[in-house]
Amino acid sequence: MTISQQRISTCRVCGHGGFVPVILLPGMPFTDQFVPKERIGTEFLADIEIVACKACASVQNIHDTDMSDYYRAYTYSVQSSGFARGFMKALALAVKQRFLSHIAHPVVLEIGSGTGEQLQDFRRLGCRVVGVEPSRKLAEHANAQGIKTIEGFFDGSVCGRAALGEESFDAIVTSYTFDHLPNPGAVLRGMHAMLSTSGVLVIEVHDLDLICRRDEYCLFEHEHYTYLNEGTMTSLLRRYGFAVETFTLLDESVKRGNSLLVVARKCSVAAGENAAVNVSEELAALGSLGRSVAEGIARLDEWLTLHQGKRIVAYGAGGRGVMTIAALENHAILSAMVDKNPKGAGLYSPKSHLEVFGIDELGRQRADLVLVFSYGYFPEIVAEVQERFGYQAGECVSMLDVLSGTVE
Ligand SMILES: [Zn+2]
CATH class of the missing domain: 3.40.50.720 (NAD(P)-binding Rossmann-like Domain)
Structure with missing residues (x-):
């Protein structure tokens, strides 16, 4: 497995240069690269350097790490826990009832759809569904279960409308994948183009505020590029033409630990530079x-x-x-x-x-x-x-x- 790293020079969110340091964890591995005895010492290790943008306060990883081989080989547990299944069911039901009930057969796209379990729940509720998943094994599993899944990364190259077989989508859902995207802005632009008029975007990531409250530094990983909270998420979405509908779609008891779950609606015009955070306050909080x-x-x-x-x-x-x-x-x-x-x-x-x-x-x-x-x-x-x-x-x-x- 070849892994290469590069430092970014401009903010992943707003494109401006200039970062302040937040956290440095020296010589850290991937979360998942367990090794047999004879290969001990061959695993990938590099500094995890977390910074914040001086212009928009978005917290991010300073390195791009080419993990395409890693994700392609990824075969995390095929069976989700009872708790995770409960969350998926509740999410599908809440999104369908609250945002898609006026559409006869809404079309739902999931980015990072894994084995297709979440999409199964949407399909049971009468939706047409398509998934995009970089791991070949997981994508094959999903297709075998009848969930149409395109194998690849959602970075523009894989996701022409033709490949997905739909004109537009009424909802795009992505759970714990959005923070793995090196260029979230470009992806949001793509999602905006693919959503129907007033379609909704449902994103779940780790909540930076909750990570901070518990000092859970273990969540700063090579695999995670951005670390958002309600404020920086709202700013990012506005910048690319989405208006936040809610951060409280589901009760805390249903969500996994550290979850930031947002639903945002596509707007016709981007609000541009209209920030939802006080940048100097955010940066001061990150110092501690x-x-x-x-x-x-x-x-x-x-x-x-x-x-x-x-x-x-x-x-x-x-x-x-x-x-x-x-x-x-x-x-x-x-x-x-x-x-x-x-x-x-x-x-x-x-x-x-x-x-x-x-x-x-x-x-x-x-x-x-x-x-x-x-x-x-x-x-x-x-x-x-x-x-x-x-x-x-x-x-x-x-x-x-x-x-x-x-x-x-
Ligand atoms: Zn920025």
């Missing part, structure tokens, strides 16, 4: 983010030092665990990683090189402490580890509590 991330990393490192000599096992080999651990100086104090669905046997986490096991490992070899990275499920995880392997509640520690300094 860099400091508090560094403090969070230091607290995790101190906690590990404090418990050095014990067998400490990390629970959760998702992006959160991989990236949080990769940024730590003392990651070698950890003994192993466990996950409910490990990617395969005999794999090691990128950079930190922890062997990844199924959770049965907690029974085979007793840990003194279980550091839980999938903290959203902390109570369930503690209950299961107690019940199945006889651990005490105090032997499980939430990463979030260590990060915020509320646990010794």
